[in-house]
Amino acid sequence: MTSPSSADVIGRLVRVRDELLRWFGRHGRRFPWRGEVGWYGVLVAEFMLVRTRSEVAERAFREFMLEFPEPEALCSSSPQRVLDHFRKLGLPSRAERLIGTVCAVLERYGGEIPCDYGELRRLPGVGDYIARVLLSRVCGKHAAFADSNVVRILSRFSGRLLNGSEAARILEEAFTGRDLLSINVALIDLGSKVCGPRSPRCPGCPLREGCFSRLG
Numbered sequence: 001m002t003s004p005s006s007a008d009v010i011g012r013l014v015r016v017r018d019e020l021l022r023w024f025g026r027h028g029r030r031f032p033w034r035g036e037v038g039w040y041g042v043l044v045a046e047f048m049l050v051r052t053r054s055e056v057a058e059r060a061f062r063e064f065m066l067e068f069p070e071p072e073a074l075c076s077s078s079p080q081r082v083l084d085h086f087r088k089l090g091l092p093s094r095a096e097r098l099i100g101t102v103c104a105v106l107e108r109y110g111g112e113i114p115c116d117y118g119e120l121r122r123l124p125g126v127g128d129y130i131a132r133v134l135l136s137r138v139c140g141k142h143a144a145f146a147d148s149n150v151v152r153i154l155s156r157f158s159g160r161l162l163n164g165s166e167a168a169r170i171l172e173e174a175f176t177g178r179d180l181l182s183i184n185v186a187l188i189d190l191g192s193k194v195c196g197p198r199s200p201r202c203p204g205c206p207l208r209e210g211c212f213s214r215l216g
């Protein structure tokens, strides 16, 4: 069997858009970093979310933001205090990288995040995924970010084994404006609640009508 074309996958995705957004409205998760937390809050959250369940990161995020509510507070603090927060998550190396990134934004850009992919990638600690998150969530640019949830769902949905760049490209071609960010975040939550790594719960999935791999 030939694998479905990108045009076919995009067409199917567009057809399940409304169902997915309805599901997200009812079941989407409400994390503090999904509110108006600016570039600093988004960066702190993303550094904490690496290999950490969102529910665990949520508590750590709240505690961290209480102690370091602004980037200036972080950059003038003792690195040891920052390290203590990340040790609790088992991510000690992330503390130094977060400090390097945040302080570089203050020093090089006067505290304004640069809304340019190349500039973002030149910040220490900012890889492709975090650059895309910042472009989308902080800069309002047309950019998608594909974590392991999004890659897994879109691979199953499309019937092709995708990597992160391919999954992001499919989303960027299928959706525009605010829709893109809403769909992106909805897929992250769907991967956590419905289309998990081991046992997808297809009968309750809002994507089932278009999904190549649906079960039942």
Ligand code: SF4
Binding pocket: 153, 156, 157, 194, 195, 196, 200, 201, 202, 205, 206, 207, 208, 211, 212, 213, 214, 215
């Ligand atoms: S229908 Fe099943 S395999 Fe397809 S996206 Fe939904 S849960 Fe995953």
